[in-house]
Amino acid sequence: MARVGVFICHCGENIGRTVDCAAVAEQCAEFPGVVTSVDYKYMCSDPGQQMIKDAIAEERLTGVVVAACSPRMHETTFRRAAAEAGLNPYLLEMANLREHCSWVHEERPVATEKAVDLVRIMVEKVKRNSELKPIKVPIEPTALVIGGGIAGIQAALDIANGGKKVVLVEKSPSLGGHMARLSETFPTLDCSQCILTPRMVEVAAHPNITLMTYSEVTKVDGFIGNYEVTVRQKARYVDPETCTGCGACLEKCPAKKIPDEFDESLGNRTAIYRPFPQAVPNKPVIDADHCLMLTKGKCGVCAKVCPTGAINYEDEDREVTVKVGAIVAATGFELWDHAAYGEYGGGKLRDVINGFHFERLASASGPTGGEIRRPSDGKTVETVVFIQCCGSRDPNRGVPYCSKICCMYTAKHAILYRHKVHHGRAVVFYMDVRAGGKNYEEFVRRAIEQEGAEYVRGRVSRIYRRTDGTLIVKGADTLAGRPIEVEADLVVLADAVVSRPGSHRLAQMLGVSYDEHGFYSEAHPKLRPVETANPGVFLAGACQAPKDIPDSVAQASAAAAKVLALFSKPELEREPIIAKVNEETCVHCGACINTCPYGAIEDKDITDRKGNVLRTVAYVNEGVCQGCGTCVAVCRSGSIDLEGFTDEEVLAEISALE
Amino acid sequence: MTTLGYYPGCSLHGTGRELDQSIRALAEVAGVDLVEIEDWNCCGATAAHSLNHDLAVALPYRTLALAEAQGLTEVVAPCAACFSRLKGTAVRLARDPALVEKMQRITERPYQGTVRVLNANEYVDRLLDEGLADRLTHRLAGLKVAPYYGCLLSRGEDIVPDDHEQPTAMERALTAAGCEVVPWNFATECCGGGFSMSKTEAVVDLSDAILSDAEDAEADAVVTSCPMCHSNLDMRQRTMNAAGLGPHEIPILYLSEVLGLAAGIEPERLGLDRHFVDAMRVTERLAEAPAAEA
Numbered sequence: 001m002a003r004v005g006v007f008i009c010h011c012g013e014n015i016g017r018t019v020d021c022a023a024v025a026e027q028c029a030e031f032p033g034v035v036t037s038v039d040y041k042y043m044c045s046d047p048g049q050q051m052i053k054d055a056i057a058e059e060r061l062t063g064v065v066v067a068a069c070s071p072r073m074h075e076t077t078f079r080r081a082a083a084e085a086g087l088n089p090y091l092l093e094m095a096n097l098r099e100h101c102s103w104v105h106e107e108r109p110v111a112t113e114k115a116v117d118l119v120r121i122m123v124e125k126v127k128r129n130s131e132l133k134p135i136k137v138p139i140e141p142t143a144l145v146i147g148g149g150i151a152g153i154q155a156a157l158d159i160a161n162g163g164k165k166v167v168l169v170e171k172s173p174s175l176g177g178h179m180a181r182l183s184e185t186f187p188t189l190d191c192s193q194c195i196l197t198p199r200m201v202e203v204a205a206h207p208n209i210t211l212m213t214y215s216e217v218t219k220v221d222g223f224i225g226n227y228e229v230t231v232r233q234k235a236r237y238v239d240p241e242t243c244t245g246c247g248a249c250l251e252k253c254p255a256k257k258i259p260d261e262f263d264e265s266l267g268n269r270t271a272i273y274r275p276f277p278q279a280v281p282n283k284p285v286i287d288a289d290h291c292l293m294l295t296k297g298k299c300g301v302c303a304k305v306c307p308t309g310a311i312n313y314e315d316e317d318r319e320v321t322v323k324v325g326a327i328v329a330a331t332g333f334e335l336w337d338h339a340a341y342g343e344y345g346g347g348k349l350r351d352v353i354n355g356f357h358f359e360r361l362a363s364a365s366g367p368t369g370g371e372i373r374r375p376s377d378g379k380t381v382e383t384v385v386f387i388q389c390c391g392s393r394d395p396n397r398g399v400p401y402c403s404k405i406c407c408m409y410t411a412k413h414a415i416l417y418r419h420k421v422h423h424g425r426a427v428v429f430y431m432d433v434r435a436g437g438k439n440y441e442e443f444v445r446r447a448i449e450q451e452g453a454e455y456v457r458g459r460v461s462r463i464y465r466r467t468d469g470t471l472i473v474k475g476a477d478t479l480a481g482r483p484i485e486v487e488a489d490l491v492v493l494a495d496a497v498v499s500r501p502g503s504h505r506l507a508q509m510l511g512v513s514y515d516e517h518g519f520y521s522e523a524h525p526k527l528r529p530v531e532t533a534n535p536g537v538f539l540a541g542a543c544q545a546p547k548d549i550p551d552s553v554a555q556a557s558a559a560a561a562k563v564l565a566l567f568s569k570p571e572l573e574r575e576p577i578i579a580k581v582n583e584e585t586c587v588h589c590g591a592c593i594n595t596c597p598y599g600a601i602e603d604k605d606i607t608d609r610k611g612n613v614l615r616t617v618a619y620v621n622e623g624v625c626q627g628c629g630t631c632v633a634v635c636r637s638g639s640i641d642l643e644g645f646t647d648e649e650v651l652a653e654i655s656a657l658e
Numbered sequence: 659m660t661t662l663g664y665y666p667g668c669s670l671h672g673t674g675r676e677l678d679q680s681i682r683a684l685a686e687v688a689g690v691d692l693v694e695i696e697d698w699n700c701c702g703a704t705a706a707h708s709l710n711h712d713l714a715v716a717l718p719y720r721t722l723a724l725a726e727a728q729g730l731t732e733v734v735a736p737c738a739a740c741f742s743r744l745k746g747t748a749v750r751l752a753r754d755p756a757l758v759e760k761m762q763r764i765t766e767r768p769y770q771g772t773v774r775v776l777n778a779n780e781y782v783d784r785l786l787d788e789g790l791a792d793r794l795t796h797r798l799a800g801l802k803v804a805p806y807y808g809c810l811l812s813r814g815e816d817i818v819p820d821d822h823e824q825p826t827a828m829e830r831a832l833t834a835a836g837c838e839v840v841p842w843n844f845a846t847e848c849c850g851g852g853f854s855m856s857k858t859e860a861v862v863d864l865s866d867a868i869l870s871d872a873e874d875a876e877a878d879a880v881v882t883s884c885p886m887c888h889s890n891l892d893m894r895q896r897t898m899n900a901a902g903l904g905p906h907e908i909p910i911l912y913l914s915e916v917l918g919l920a921a922g923i924e925p926e927r928l929g930l931d932r933h934f935v936d937a938m939r940v941t942e943r944l945a946e947a948p949a950a951e952a
Contacts, residue, residue, distance in 0.1 A: 342823025464843035
């Protein structure tokens with residue numbers, strides 16, 4: 001005998017203003033099977049939840065309908081309350097009187113009548129609900145971290161120090177990411193590599209971390225707790241086991257004129273190379289597109305000089321599969337290409353550079369040994385102009401957002417320049433200075449008040465090159481109310497932070513959404529910044545949105561905490577809202593197997609006691625099924641049904657409206 | 659025989675005579691019939707749109723309606739301001755049917771939006787397609803030119819399709835005529851525009867900067883298609899020199915004059931002898947086109 005309790009929530013004014021909740025409660029009390037029907041201001045609150053628990057005990061309820069907000073909001077809350085009171089949580093349903101009723105209608109009588117109908121439907125359903133038990137899924141307590149920059153490094157170390165295994169995959173031959181290219185970091189002016197490389201070494205040496213550099217993720221199968229990831233390890237042509245990192249090969253390689261990616265093409269590298277001297281692993285790789293032996297079959301000098309015979313021209317890419325339980329995406333960012341701004345030279349002026357170029361010029365291990373020189377002719381720089389917001393905050397031709405880090409790194413660049421060129425002039429054109437972090441404002445003040453950087457509020461309309469090589473920068477000084485023209489030797493553009501090209505491909509592999517700018521979407525912008533819509537995939541660093549190093553590190557540790565929480569139990573509990581096959585009636589037509597978007601349905605043999613196969617039926621993998629119900633719709637013999645939303649339950653809802 | 663509507667506007671009957679002459683001469687060589695729009699009225703230029711929005715649209719609207727009634731599907735408006743007003747209005751009308759209705763009431767003429775407006779650069783390219791390319795009997799052997807676009811011929815959403823910062827619309831024609839296009843920085847910088855009379859110092863300063871950059875780039879001549887720019891750069895050179903700037907002595911040519919010379923038309927017919935700064939000297943560079951090409 002059904003004994004259903006109905007609880008109508010006012011949700012403050014949200015529902016109560018448009019729906020007459022008391023009247024709804026009164027009418028619902030008359031429904032067959034309903035033994036108690038009340039209304040209350042905030043059902044999700046502590047007293048509200050206590051009401052439900054008390055009623056379950058006192059009225060010996062067999063089912064509960066909470067008529068309130070969307071189940072996406074509080075179904076978990078109320079089901080937990082029911083479970084605590086000893087009622088199977090799946091015997092509690094919600095009727096949505098807010099998003100489906102009070103928020104979309106204006107007239108009280110109309111909304112109230114509809115509310116009564118909405119509750120009636122759910123009462124009919126809940127009377128037919130079954131007690132369901134959560135499904136337990138094993139978890140592989142190994143994490144995959146994609147990206148070996150500061151965020152990936154931090155996440156990997158935190159998870160590994162938490163006692164769990166990590167596989168860290170990095171696309172380039174070395175760890176370090178963009179942070180390894182920086183000269184000094186704001187606001188402390190720490191030498192970037194000095195604070196980074198100890199962590200890189202820690203990662204390489206950590207017993208819990210398997211490091212795969214020069215590798216890329218090519219395929220992701222599976223689901224939370226049970227991913228199977230395929231990683232392509234690119235051919236290095238140098239055996240990392242035998243190579244000692246002595247560097248003899250680098251000195252002798254004749255192919256010396258290859259633009260160096262690490263130096264933003266300001267300098268050159270050889271075909272056999274290390275991205276930078278402090279690379280981890282400190283073993284060179286051969287760039288197959290430029291190596292004379294690999295492209296033309298000539299040379300072979302590196303193999304001749306290598307003291308341990310580590311060179312192997314026959315090396316090939318290999319694919320490995322790793323089983324992991326959680327994935328952290330930490331793939332970082334790129335800088336916008338200012339070729340789109342014809343007024344700044346359209347990318348053709350060699351002395352108009354971006355922030356990374358400047359970092360390499362300023363860096364002691366860079367192509368100029370840390371001297372600020374013009375890329376075009378190597379001359380010293382007596383006047384440098386920095387331009388903020390290049391591409392950022394420009395909905396027409398750039399990106400609409402603020403890139404967050406540029407005001408700070410420009411102030412840093414101005415300071416570094418003034419330290420190196422005492423008599424030099426550093427002019428910064430800005431719109432607004434954004435220095436919101438700890439000690440950030442003080443740092444910018446230092447650049448202006450102590451280090452002598454000239455800050456001009458206004459935009460630059462044009463940069464062109466005079467025949468004598470000087471760059472003419474024409475801008476506006478809006479505080480003085482007049483135009484300003486600066487003759488500069490070097491111009492540094494604070495190009496916008498953008499997502500890496502092709503980042504959408506990885507997102508699609510991971511089942512993670514991304515916005516129109518290619519940044520990966522967090523599950524909730526305020527309260528869930530490191531989770532994604534895919535429960536086993538987490539985010540860390542600038543792949544989610546432009547951010548600086550402290551925030552990237554913080555987010556990486558947060559992602560690691562989520563992973564460790566996931567791994568803290570041996571099994572994962574999944575919602576039992578999955579499809580189930582009636583093996584008696586299934587004719588194995590295969591329609592469901594072909595239609596399932598998640599590939600969750602397989603063949604299952606029904607055998608006799610001797611092991612002879614009598615027939616084959618469809619079988620739903622409990623760990624993979626997402627409960628979408630597509631198979632239920634296509635099954636021709638009606639042999640498959642969705643737990644929690646059975647045909648009987650849903651048809652009862654529909655009938656209740658007639 | 660291709661027919662193109664012709665809208666000379668006020669300036670081509672006045673200070674922009676050379677532009678008018680050279681444009682007509684080129685049409686004849688290319689075998690294109692230029693038909694002047696009957697009873698055309700002033701386009702309004704800057705004056706109208708500074709005073710009254712409706713007037714600014716009605717004036718070009720009437721001209722477009724007249725052209726359409728005359729059966730002309732394409733109209734060449736060599737003056738950059740006339741072009742800007744005519745084409746700009748055509749674009750606005752295409753986007754706003756209510757505006758078309760309003761203009762119809764004001765002018766008492768219908769307009770279906772079938773007229774395409776070409777500027778002088780597009781006109782020259784069009785002639786090249788219509789057979790002029792095969793009739794270039796001469797080359798201005800290696801004459802170094804700085805193509806100057808000014809403002810109205812380099813930008814405008816849906817009005818000028820070129821790159822606003824680094825336009826290239828003149829390059830095909832200039833190269834076909836044998837010129838060497840030099841890279842320079844002031845192709846789209848303001849010449850001072852209509853301030854020629856009301857604030858001549860502005861024109862003198864701005865145009866001096868343009869000419870200085872062209873000279874820096876080692877150009878032998880500056881080529882433009884806008885009669886206002888031409889006037890500022892050509893007529894005001896003497897004023898610049900008198901003010902102690904420059905000194906400049908660089909000929910300013912219309913694109914149509916350059917192509918006219920390459921087509922073997924007599925310089926006087928093109929109006930080349932009417933310039934303030936001697937432009938006839940560029941004819942010294944004229945050489946017969948190599949046999950393989952002609």
